[in-house]
Amino acid sequence: MKVDLSEVRKIVNQAKTESLQEGDMLVNILHCVQDHFGNFIPPEAAEIVAQELDIPLSKVYEVLTFYTMFSTKPRGKYVIRVCVNLPCHVTGGRQIMETLKEELKIDVGETTADGMFTLETTSCLGLCGVSPVIMVNDTYYGDLTPKKVREIIEELRAGGDEK
């Protein structure tokens, strides 16, 4: 993948103008950069961020690898985050996870060969009223059953957007 570095520079400089404080923008910038590249941060981009903010690259990676929402590897078009907390657990979350693994034939943290799906876990999404819950990119799906999960995957595979 070719990385357009001038674009990254632009993002960083844009963020600099938006913030009132110096230096607190690293997490924000990483969010923006990640959005720009779909859903991961390529090493070249991380280097630019370090240069532009005038901080060591190690500092960028220190932060980058700490937070689960950032990835250094390319992720699928759809990142599926499965809530693995107790409210979802007692209402059948384990089955949802198993169905997804079975359906996508990948384990947690992996991406399907066609680059469509990445499977991840997430902490509580705060939608316990309709548990079990998953989040596909920015869309929530609740009250899930293995059947519903299969339907959602099928729909996304068929090229439909999130609902």
Add this chain to the structure above:
Amino acid sequence: MSKIKSLEDLMKIKEKAVKDLQLRDTNTRGKITVAMGTCGIAAGAKDTLKAIVDALNDFNITDISVVQSGCMGLCEVEPTVEVRLLDCEPIVYGHVTPENARRIVKLHIVENQIVSDLLVRKGEI
């Protein structure tokens, strides 16, 4: 939107916004029910409803809610409208054209007089 500079500015916005919100409250002085059965609609109840809403707006009345109901069974005098004020007998008016609707709002709601020439029925059914 100019910036709010004083409590008076804030009060002004509140007054306006409260009016919009009050309509949702169930605790109002009364309500006007427009019969919107098929017969009523066919007789022009939609225009009546709109006229009532506009008239209330013009008179700056906010404590009256406007609701719709099914057919009251008085099809021959449609469009019909029931005015039910707190602690008063309900009044049903018939042949409420938009023009008559305006009169009802002005006389009955504002001045508290029954519009006798449109009166169809008084009291509970």
Add this chain to the structure above:
Amino acid sequence: MALTANTILICAGGACISSGEESVKQALEREISKYALQDVVRIVETGCMGACSLGPLMVIYPEGVFYQKLTPKAAQEIVEEHLLKGRVVEEYLYKGPTGEIVPQVAEKLPFFSRQVRIVTRNVGFIDPKNIEEYIARDGYFALAKVLREMTSEEVIEEVKKSGLRGRGGAGFPTGLKWELTRKGTSQKKFVVCNADEGDPGAFMDRSVLEGDPHTVLEAMIIAGYAIGANQGYIYVRAEYPLAIERLNTAISQAREYGFLGSNIMGTEFSFDIEIRIGAGAFVCGEETALIASIEGKRGQPRVKPPYPAERGVWDCSTLINNVETFANIPPIILKGADWFKSIGTENSPGTKVFALAGKIVNTGLVEVPMGITLKELLYEIGGGSSTGKPIKAVQTGGPSGGCIPAQYFDTPVDYDSLQKLGAIMGSGGMIVMDEDDCMVDVAKFFLEFTVDESCGKCTPCREGTRQMLRILEKITSGEGTEEDLYELKALGETIKDTALCGLGQTAPNPVLSTLEYYRDEYEMHVKEKRCPALKCKDLTRYVIDESKCVGCTACARVCPVNAISGEVRKAHVIDNEKCVRCGSCIEVCRFNAINKVSP
């Protein structure tokens, strides 16, 4: 704006959106324009109304009729019947446990009528994207009062007098925190709103942010005035995109109306707020970790003291309160500390928002006065068990809290009473469990969570919780010894005393509280190698009841590991050596012939 005949408040909280609110709203709009009602019917998307298990839901005013479990087809019927003809559509009204139609008016449902709403006073009633609706319900009047009539000291005094305690979990007196921050020595000061709500099962902050974002902004501006700060940050989890969107809208509206920026409401006071978005780290809810994250570093906690009131963001004095705490501030200022103190108990005044989840009929959010008993909360408001089996325990306070067994359900809910039981108020998540839930499994579950979320900075938390988890795994797989129970307790108490931050210090609570109240269950796992709740896979087996099995072969066909054998029309058997206890066979058996047993 023209006067409207009907206003439809449709809940656009996260839970309702995930169960299809959008398509219901579109259907409503389509039908309304089909009948040319768009001038007289108004649709407002509100924040979470709290009754998440009934979603998608809406209330039609002025009558206040509450419709639930909506579909696009339901929307069509309701437009045709209710809006057009004024007839309530009974099919979609809320029905009680026996199917009777209970009051159709939202305010009269027990779920709503038992609540006292201070924090969530506007959530579900106003359009969160419209600042004027907030103003209509006295929004920004507390700010006006503070700026016009009160000195900073008076504001702090009022908050102190109210007895408000931090709703994030620990229950630190809010007024005292404000005072300490005001006294902080740094020149610049900051106000931070902790919206990194991460406790499993707690979602009241999300609901307030989505449903009434302005109340948080107003409170932060007041706090800024009180402590002498001109800059605020709201730290929100990235997992809450809708809350972020609504906050962004609210901030730009507040700037436009002059509530944020320089010379607020024509005074000398200036204040602005920025959003900082987290990136998926539970520990960032801890205040020193949150500060590190705002500064763009790894979100790791540090030793306290110094407390953030002395050294917070950029080493400046910083006030950190959570969303729910802030939402209490405008009403306290407007109605006074005495009013606030008249609600709740002496040491825990006011209300608390609880998120009911798990095996309970009415899942969702409820706001109740402090001091209500667990029984009232779970049975009268929550509607009791959803499975027909009695409630065994309720877990409060997430991974930092404990399990409270049913025999203590007469306990009043306040900070001190819960602490005495070894649980904590925490952020207000309540997860209800019945006899099918194994307490050892629950404890293990939370430990997995903590091990995963431990930031790794201090040894007791990083290594200690891992060892505790290892012991629990041993116990649930049938390898446990009595010695292990002793080890578990000793280890838990050590971590409690030595970990660096709140997350680590409270991490053993789920284990310690279950060990205390359900020691018999632990002992059964250890001594008899039995899991009475049939939850621990290694301690359960599946058996086919020969007298019930008709030999239909459905189970054998669905078994993923071919562990079931038998001839057609003859009783089948399960080879428990091969069986992976996935439960697929039980699901397909139409004769209830397959049972889970332990051992």
